Amino acid sequence: NAGVTQTPKFQVLKTGQSMTLQCAQDMNHNSMYWYRQDPGMGLRLIYYSASEGTTDKGEVPNGYNVSRLNKREFSLRLESAAPSQTSVYFCASIPGLANNNEQFFGPGTRLTVL
């Protein structure tokens, strides 16, 4: 099992450009999450998907959209990138089993917006 994979690993954008961050998991997990990590702020939830076909806003959704393409894949789109979106982005998933909220994380995407 590859676990949670993210592409790309690194990306540099210019202000106003768009891009999609890809995330896939091969663990048959139900729920998937997108976080951003900024120095001194921990991880903040952008969007999540409790199950295939559903998505919900997290703490910092502005400027982002998501798609839960199928059970495996959950993508994050920046329609018009801004310097404030420079961050490290992590995707995570959880099994969705009773008494288990352990999240499994991908390796991250380091995004710089100039």
Added chain:
Amino acid sequence: AQSVTQLGSHVSVSEGALVLLRCNYSSSVPPYLFWYVQYPNQGLQLLLKYTSAATLVKGINGFEAEFKKSETSFHLTKPSAHMSDAAEYFCAVSKNFGNEKLTFGTGTRLTIIP
């Protein structure tokens, strides 16, 4: 709503000394609690979790944490620090039932002094 507070954004200990990383939580319902570790340029990895079974939880790499309801705390300890423990550590909380999203603390960077 759930939240966690990690006291001390940076902690330094000598190799072989006790490691103590503090986490206090706030939760409207009985919580699940987690400690994650992040090594440089990597994703987050689960160290240990509390899910209402034993209050003293043992994790990987010799770490353990004790759930103290009266103090609303879930501090992380390790009796003897090793150079390889240098990393950033995150405490997280969720509600105590399935598919609930995690709320993370702001993190504590642990430095080990040779």
